[in-house]
Amino acid sequence: MDELIDKIVAFRDERNWSQFHNPKDLAISLNLEASELLELFQWKSSEEAVDQKRDEIQDELADVMYYALLMCHDLGIDPRQVLLNKLKKNADKYPVHKAFGSNKKYTEL
Incomplete structure (x- = not known):
């Protein structure tokens, strides 16, 4: 993870x-960017989007x-630690x- 972050920061800083x-x-x-990801699924089934827009x-x-x-x-x-904490x-x-x-929210369980 550190190596990846170093490369991202170097890309930006260069x-x-x-x-x-x-x-x-x-x-x-x-x-x-998340909205651009979402847009790829608009008006398609999940399967269609994944097949056509992978x-x-x-x-x-x-x-x-x-x-x-x-x-x-x-x-x-620390992204690793915050993900572990959130899990x-x-x-x-x-x-x-x-x-x-179940797909219920925790307040409904």
């Missing part, structure tokens, strides 16, 4: 783009990860014995 990358604008860019889906996922990892770097957040929180909110096979 272009002197860090001057444009504050938390607000990174969050906006992340959201825009390369574009990969590119948009990479863009989302790019901005998420840049935010982590710039804010001093723990979700495991507590959605215990297997209550959530197995």
Whole structure:
């Protein structure tokens, strides 16, 4: 993970783009890229979108990860640790014995 983040930061810094990358604008860019990912599925079934747009889906996922990892770097957040922490929180909110096979929100279990 560290090597990947180093490459992302180097890519940005080689272009002197860090001057444009504050938390607000990174969050906006992340959201825009997620919307571009979502757009690939518009008016199609999941299967159609994946079959027809797989390369574009990969590119948009990479863009989302790019901005998420840049935010982590710039804010001093360890992405691995925050993911593990969030998985723990979700495991507590959605215990297997209550959530197995259910699409209900934790407040409805």
